[in-house]
Amino acid sequence: MELHESAFGFEIDRIVDEIEDRGCDKVGLQFPQGLKRRATTVVDTLEDRTDARFYVSGDPCYGACDLDEWLMRNTEILVHFGHSPIEDSKDVLYVKSRSDAPIEGITREATEELDASEPVCLVTTAQHSHVFEEARELLVDEGFEVVSSGGGNRLENEGQVLGCNYTSVVPEAPQVLYLGGGDFHPVGLAMDHPDKLLVVADPVNDKVHEVDGEKFIRQRYAEISRARDVDPDRWGVLLSTKIGQRREEIAQYILDNYDDTYLITMDEVTQDRLLHFDADAYVNTACPRITTDDGPRYNDPVLTRTEFEIAVGERDWDELSFDTFHGAW
Template identity: 50%
Template sequence: MSQESTDRPDGDLRETGMSLRHDREWDYELDRITDAVAERDATSVGLQFPEGLKRRGPGVADDLRELLPDGVNVLISGQPCYGACDLDTFLMKRTDVFVHFGHSPMKESEKIIYVPLFSNVEVTPIVERAMEEELASPDEDPDVGLVTTAQHMNKFDDMRAYLEERGYEVHTRRGDERLTHEGQVLGCNYASAEVDADQVLYVGGGKFHPLGLAMEYPDKHVVIADPVNNVVTVADTETFMKQRYASVHKAMDADTWGVIFCTKIGQGRWEEAEEIVENN
């Protein structure tokens, strides 16, 4: 359901509406993977995709097989994946080369090849819309924070330059050691938004990251500029918090409780789980 127009360059999503209409192309860096196979004399390759790209996995595996020597097995992880810390360690231990798509590394590892899958979507049209619709003008408030996700980091300098050319003072920083890039946010880490600005522009898809950011910094005006769906909104935590408090209120009538512990690396908090059990 893609819209094609000879009047607009690839990635220009103006006037495409709310639906995802852009047929995006990603750089899967297959040459980099084949080089690693050759260097390690590997006989097996494991591929892990985030949830939004799992359906593309078989096609990527087929393309990779055409480039690899006969006898090299390519396996695809079926485990859920929602972040760079969400690694399929079972598959990783059983393959010579392990490739994690869609995220930048939290920690470098010789065993893991991280392929961030940069998007080719043009970002300046949606930044322009955000300026017109939700950001304060430079005359009213020139200070603005700028953050994005791994998929759009290849356009980060373009975003910053576009804002600066129009009179904004753009505040960016790299959060902590878990963040690969300046201005990058994760679903569990919004330290890059801790800047001297009352308004923050988030450029990326979805509301998961900006809602978390708005909850972390409730005094900041968080503007969501989605370059894929061509939508500009404001992160509103009120509805989410009402739903959370409603769930908490309902749970107060429970007689017995269970504590769920996550075994995924980077997500498990065993000490906290034990403390909850001991104190309740």
């Protein structure tokens, strides 16, 4: 089945042009979980229009930080679908996936949960960045002062957020409107800014709701307390081998400054893999969402660097903050 250029936002013409300009014989294709079902159709379409051979990554893909390094080594270009770039790379072609869900109705509905007398910070994801200005105009039309920011250097678009980076939130704004689908990004927003009113306008699922940041902060306090109760003799320091999650400087700092810490490298952190080690607790220097989203499910405590320092008495409890990626790779 041929995939038309307009379908699913896969930018077929752009990919074909890049392959031809580079004279590529081997091309890697990487899709996030929700788009993998389209992979064979994309390959069929590209094979009809080029002479290249295509290699589709079957590994999980959690974001622009999670590039398939084997494909990067063994093909001439990696086409990464569904995310905007967090860093320029001549070997990676980023192809965004744009949501076609209408936003007008859900945005106007969300204003009923906001205070029109206060500024509102508008944020969204790469999938909805093409309608950011439309959403801003809708809010202004409803009488709101809208503020936004470009965020850090891992963020390509105005008002964009990542699961590990919420620097586009304007600190002075007392309320935030998140335009996007799912709960993944709102949970991170709530943890990073628990003092703000956070309203979600979800055009994908056609619903509006608030997110309570304090709920997630309490969960993190509970996990730190669990680590202190264990009083670990051995801490495993988890270092990701993923290109966009590898924070060696943080891992090395912990190893250099704290006794009974042991470096463990992993491409993906799972409970099954941790079971094989005799550490009593872990410090995660990879994606912070491994800690905040999955940590309580692990048999042993899994903490961020700041949470670890609270657990061992190097920081006060009121210094707890959400672990984010603010820099480049």
